[in-house]
Amino acid sequence: MLAINDYKFWLLMYRIFPKNIIDTVFTIITAIQLYLLGARYVLKEIHRKLSSKVRKLSANEPDIPDDLTDYVAVVTGGSRGIGLSAAKDLYRRGCIVIVTSSASSQMERDKMAEEAKESVKATNNSGNILVWPIDFREMSSVFDFVARFNKEYGSLDILINNAGVMFVDKNFTSDGFEYHYQINYLSHVLLTWLLLPALNKADKKGPARVVNVSSSTHYPRCAFLDDLQSQITPYSAFHAYAQSKLCQIMFTYYMANWLRSDVGQSYRVLINCLHPGVAMTGLYQYVWWVRLFPWLASFLFRTADEGAETVIYCALSTEIESSGYYYEDCSSLRSSKFSMNKIYQNRLADLTRKQLAKLIEKYNQTYPEYKVPQILAY
Numbered sequence: 008m009l010a011i012n013d014y015k016f017w018l019l020m021y022r023i024f025p026k027n028i029i030d031t032v033f034t035i036i037t038a039i040q041l042y043l044l045g046a047r048y049v050l051k052e053i054h055r056k057l058s059s060k061v062r063k064l065s066a067n068e069p070d071i072p073d074d075l076t077d078y079v080a081v082v083t084g085g086s087r088g089i090g091l092s093a094a095k096d097l098y099r100r101g102c103i104v105i106v107t108s109s110a111s112s113q114m115e116r117d118k119m120a121e122e123a124k125e126s127v128k129a130t131n132n133s134g135n136i137l138v139w140p141i142d143f144r145e146m147s148s149v150f151d152f153v154a155r156f157n158k159e160y161g162s163l164d165i166l167i168n169n170a171g172v173m174f175v176d177k178n179f180t181s182d183g184f185e186y187h188y189q190i191n192y193l194s195h196v197l198l199t200w201l202l203l204p205a206l207n208k209a210d211k212k213g214p215a216r217v218v219n220v221s222s223s224t225h226y227p228r229c230a231f232l233d234d235l236q237s238q239i240t241p242y243s244a245f246h247a248y249a250q251s252k253l254c255q256i257m258f259t260y261y262m263a264n265w266l267r268s269d270v271g272q273s274y275r276v277l278i279n280c281l282h283p284g285v286a287m288t289g290l291y292q293y294v295w296w297v298r299l300f301p302w303l304a305s306f307l308f309r310t311a312d313e314g315a316e317t318v319i320y321c322a323l324s325t326e327i328e329s330s331g332y333y334y335e336d337c338s339s340l341r342s343s344k345f346s347m348n349k350i351y352q353n354r355l356a357d358l359t360r361k362q363l364a365k366l367i368e369k370y371n372q373t374y375p376e377y378k379v380p381q382i383l384a385y
């Protein structure tokens with residue numbers, strides 16, 4: 008098991024066998040790993056439906072504040088699926104929610120916001136849903152978003168890093184990174200980092216919260232820290248997705264430690280991550296059996312609203328008082344051994360720092376009034 012999760016093994020295989028054969032074998036092995044895990048998680052979904060012991064959130068939970076007047080939240084990828092459900096739940100409680108979408112037309116985004124609001128019976132009229140553009144394939148659009156946010160709001164209570172893609176073909180962004188890596192991981196690190204001053208300005212009862220929506224698919228895989236962009240090792244969409252989700256968890260742990268350091272202590276922020284459950288959403292558009300049997304998937308999976316429960320729990324529950332935890336079904340759980348390895352976390356942080364250093368510098372020069380610290384430096 009270790010060998011097939013080690014990038015050196017695949018480099019060796021490239022030297023012995025033809026490239027196309029190794030590429031196919033790698034895809035098959037990683038697909039099997041993820042489908043086996045998927046089968047286990049579908050069983051977990053059935054258990055959840057039948058069990059009274061798994062926590063399910065109702066509209067009024069004592070540990071989840073119901074009045075979010077004056078709260079501001081950002082939910083990435085809130086145009087549909089789990090993000091949309093989380094955004095609607097926050098709005099219902101009176102929160103101003105800025106949802107991000109890669110939809111390029113203003114009319115389309117305004118329509119999304121109106122439809123989302125119309126579908127909710129708000130218990131508190133102080134809320135709003137706005138849809139602002141970010142395309143996570145372009146780091147510059149993260150800059151534009153943060154600049155606009157600082158100008159119009161300046162203070163942020165909740166950041167939900169939810170936008171994501173799954174099992175897309177090998178592709179590189181104009182910033183030079185593999186799609187899963189940049190959209191699911193790197194651009195969200197940049198967004199979180201640039202929003203740190205705004206998060207620090209939130210002055211509600213507790214610290215501001217960052218919630219990273221990751222996935223259980225991280226369990227069977229390791230990150231190829233020497234080849235995160237699949238440039239010298241084979242590409243598999245299964246590996247690329249799982250790796251990006253693993254990186255999100257490792258970044259959560261690293262940042263939680265950073266927030267306890269001398270530099271980080273000045274920021275009053277809690278950061279945690281989670282697996283939302285297997286929810287029937289557009290994420291499964293490239294999964295063959297879900298496309299063939301959507302009725303079966305709808306029967307086995309949870310709904311997007313149910314998928315948003317742990318997101319809401321991590322964003323709001325008063326039970327959560329510290330950073331650096333991984334949650335499933337509103338309870339903390341051990342993530343994979345690889346994700347908890349501090350040496351690997353430090354290496355990923357070093358790489359991330361190098362990948363984003365120039366962008367952070369450029370941002371600090373362009374917006375000196377919103378200066379952020381050097382990324383993840385102790």
Ligand SMILES: NC(=O)c1ccc[n+]([C@@H]2O[C@H](COP(=O)([O-])OP(=O)(O)OC[C@H]3O[C@@H](n4cnc5c(N)ncnc54)[C@H](OP(=O)(O)O)[C@@H]3O)[C@@H](O)[C@H]2O)c1
Pocket residue numbers: 083084085086087088089090107108109110141142143144169170171172173190220221222223282283284285286287288289290291314
């Ligand atoms: N559903 C599940 O069973 C499941 C399980 C584990 C983890 N997750 C995680 O949960 C999160 C939400 O997934 P979902 O199931 O709700 O999926 P979804 O319905 O496909 O929603 C994905 C969201 O990401 C946004 N997005 C995609 N590409 C983007 C880009 N380049 N730039 C900006 N936004 C982009 C989409 O918005 P636009 O298209 O409007 O840009 C959309 O709102 C993901 O991070 C996923 O990995 C889901």
